[in-house]
Amino acid sequence: MQRRSWRTAMVAFGLLCLTGAAAAPVLAGPPEITERGQLRVCADGNNLPFSNRDGEGFENRIAELMAEELGVPVSYVWAPQIMGFVRNTLDLGVCDVIIGVAAGYELVQNTNAYYRSVYSLVVPEDADLDVTSLHDPALAELRIGAITDTPPVVPLRRTGASVKTYALQADTRVVSPVRDAVKDVAEGITQGAVLWGPIAGYYAGRQDPPLRVVPLVGDTPGAQLQFRITMGVR
Structure with a gap:
């Protein structure tokens, strides 16, 4: 009797989970998941030797190498690298990576260090x-x-x-x-x-x-x- 009650409870719990899963809304993925056609870089357009709009900085070159490895073009979202830079670029989802960030910077998730x-x-x-x-x-x-x-x-x-x-x-x-x-x-x-x-x-x-x-x-x-x-x- 106890075994039958245990099985009945488990079946009911499973049906409840399935019902909850079916009722849960399906959320659209963020841009970095659904848009894979380009490497979107957040950068300062006048910040040599790191980056500029003419692509003369060494971080521009790093972005080009990454995009070449991924087989996609580079696109930039330009903004002065002052207070609010991360909030107005990376956090908004309009770009996906900042090339140069000090390890431990709390406003982003850091990759492995590269220099x-x-x-x-x-x-x-x-x-x-x-x-x-x-x-x-x-x-x-x-x-x-x-x-x-x-x-x-x-x-x-x-x-x-x-x-x-x-x-x-x-x-x-x-x-x-x-x-x-x-x-x-x-x-x-x-x-x-x-x-x-x-x-x-x-x-x-x-x-x-x-x-x-x-x-x-x-x-x-x-x-x-x-x-x-x-x-x-x-």
């Missing part, structure tokens, strides 16, 4: 300054440029440097704080600038004469200056 770099010190070629850490006393009392709210600012101040800051959030269609920071070094307004490595190298090499770029690979207590770079997806 890493460090912040670097940009100085005149003939500068008598050879440091590998922002903890180096040689930086004390020097006028050093840095992007506001980036990791180098606090250790520079602790070391005793006079820090000239440049805007972190900037519409690259109008201004380029990093370019301005490097230009100030070239013109002697500052004695150096601490910037993200790829950007430091790009702008330093375009000065006449070129500036020297020193990777800060030494230990700087209390500051993370090296980052792994991934791609960001939803």
